[in-house]
Amino acid sequence: MSMTADAAIIGGGVIGASIAYRLAKAGKKVVLCERYDFAAGATGSCDQCVFLQSKNPGIHLKLALDSSAIFQDLSKELDYTIDYFKHGGMITIENEMEMAVMSDFAEKQKKIGLDVEIISRAEAAKRQRGLAGHLLGCTYSPQDGHVNPFKLTLGFVKAAQKHGALILIDAEVFGFKLESGRIKGIKTSKGDVEAGVTVLAAGAWSPVLAKTLDLALPIKPRRGQIVITEPVAPYVTGNLLSGQYIVAKYHPEILADSKSLAVRLGVGLSLTQTSKGDILIGATREFAGYDLRNTREAIREILKNASRLVPGLEDLHVIRVMAGLRPYTPDGLPLVGFVKDREGLFIAAGHEGDGIALSAITGVIARGLICDGKAYTDVSALDPNRFDA
């Protein structure tokens, strides 16, 4: 079978789905190809946070705020329940070093427009039971929320289909169609798709496909392991992150000399509870190639860390563990835009640990750049060519 489209999208994760929806809604003829099924990659093996406080003050936070604004009414817009809830979130502060980093972080975030403050341990205990006694306090923002990543992805997919998009699952993309140096679509297990624009949204696997074009992308798979407990009555209020995560992500130099296993595995607490009651306890940040296995040492370190910060968790039962591959980039920002010297190729990948939170705005940016030649705001920081020597 041979198909033609305005846009061929590679990848049925949350990013590909969000873009498919926006382009189809704008009247473009869209074909999306996913090699397995929706949410088969990182999107199906992740946490559920739309966490704003964890974003670097600057364009990163601004995009997260704009994405969050879209989430407020997205169930209605998509006519699909995505289980988005804005319950607020906190980041634990364990020592003076974290207090200094978080105070500075929060001050800068306020200037971008985030409602965030530092609260005492006693105040924090009113919002979350079971917190450790040694905490100095927490940051708190009422704007943090969470969303069900499966439902979000399916919501985008269904809405895209309503606007005429052709969505193919079980359709592996093998490579690109080229015509006098220009990318003219994709070759897939379900036939060729000829398209004016080809959107590479294959998450951590994007570099594998880019390589067939001799294009070296700076994206690397970064494994995250995560633990899931039995469903229990509401226990986690909003989302809870640890200051370690922020320090590890934005000030790696502080931890550079650490010999601790937890630091080496990039363990930082991420705690949230689903509507059904399961508690998700994350996570590691490790470079392990495309290895999707869970490791014993990581599970133990994740749980040790979680029960150190929230001892109240200790008596819950673990029912499952999983691992996903986040698409890492060196500066923590995704690559969104047209690729230089590869005419016809648009990339939207590299959201590392923020792809769920940034999915809504990524679709809007992609639509702007593809349909109007410009986004609603300056997105030059996301330029996929920014790492070119």
Add this chain to the structure above:
Amino acid sequence: MTGSPENEIYICRCEEVTREEILAAIADGATTVKGVKIRTEAGMGLCQGRTCRRLISQMLARTRPPSDIYPPTIRTPVRTAKIREYTNGEDDL
């Protein structure tokens, strides 16, 4: 088909997913146990699919040749244990 008593039985007891809902997921394009899971949450319950996985596989097999069906991704652990047991360092995950 809809509304027949047979379709109202629970295939996944933990998550209370009926036969009818599983059939709807298959009609929606699910080709794998995981595909059924993301659409219905079947298999995500306390027993982690131990009861329902085989039944769902059978239902999929009726729509697709078995050789076409990806094996489900079964997530460890094999039994549930308290968080305390992991952090105490007992090596029996």
